[in-house]
Amino acid sequence: EDGQCPWWDAFAKACADENVCLEKTVFPAATDSKYLRIKGIPALGFSPMNHTPILLHDHNEYLNENIFLRGIDIYCTIISGLANV
């Protein structure tokens, strides 16, 4: 996939710049991006939460504030990379 899609390249470069190590996988459930993809708009599913147990839809769902704030730094790099493709 590298070098074939400028959006992917920009996303991957931003993650490398932020030392974000990605574990690529197929989404286990359906989400709204399927409607975008049907319309031909490529979409990536990414929530910048590492060191965090998977608690969506579960009791005691939480997020640590430092992980949250680090996510904003990561998005700054990703968004500026993608918005300047």
Added chain:
Amino acid sequence: MAAKEDPAVTHFREYIRINTMQPNPDYVSCTAWLRIRGEAAGGEVEVVETFPGKPVVVISFPGTRPELGTLLLNSHTDVVPVFPEHWKYEPFSAHKDSEGNIYGRGTQDMKCVGIQYLEAIHRMKKQGKTFTRTIHLTFVPDEEIGGETGMQEFVKMPEFKKLNAAFALDEGYANPTDKFSLFYGERCVWWVMVKCTGQ
């Protein structure tokens, strides 16, 4: 003694406290709050209803070359129900413990992401950064009940077409390791194949 809280965290906790739990999400309060935050970040806010009472809040940041395809940053505003008796803290309190863990329905799925997009752009705008492409943040209703009354309908509307989206980000999952999960989306092939074999 307590360190002053980062305003981004304060905004995140405010967003968690808006009860957008299915099946009766408070979209009125949510929309009003997003409008305030969007305008504070310097965005242009527009609200499109897919159905009465089902608002899509669009916050736009025009790029220097508005004719180019745009970047769409999507998140949903609704959250799944809770069984409060199983929670350590009230699920819509956004309680922060001594380790900085913020508890609440929607902290992972996915109010964190919606507010992170907004805070990231707000920060970059304050730094004077500009973007080539226009960025649209879409906050859509009803993802957790399948999206039929939310995104599925929105993508059919002229207001969606007008956004001229070329690429999108949406939610992923938490990852308990030091890595970050990524759900890749260039597999449009998939959808085409499903259609072909179905006929």
